[in-house]
Amino acid sequence: MMDFNNTAIAFKSKNKKGLNKAHFLYRVLARKGLMKCGQAMTKFAMAIRFPVNWAVKPTIYSLFVGGETIPDCIKTVRHLEKFNVRAILDYSVEGKEA
Secondary structure, eight states, X not given: OOOTTOHHHHHXXXXXXXXXXXXXXXXXXXXXXXHHHHHXXXXXXXXXXXXXXXXXXXXXXXXXXXXXXXXXXXXXXXXXXXXXXOOOOOOOOTTOOO
């Protein structure tokens, strides 16, 4: 049976730097005021077409996304496999204009 409350399993693939980064980001994400401000600033930046990738990719994106392409994802999946962590590839197009 899988135990989704066991954070030791969830984070065993991360080194000390990765753990510190994840801990910091989760603490920031837990602050509602910061999140509302960040969301408003991100929406505004996107509305005026200000690039936000430089801030999002190395922080939030890198914590929750395995890659943008299949080869990127395969690297992440192979790394996680070393720690007996399984992955599911999920195609997503959030934010894509029609």
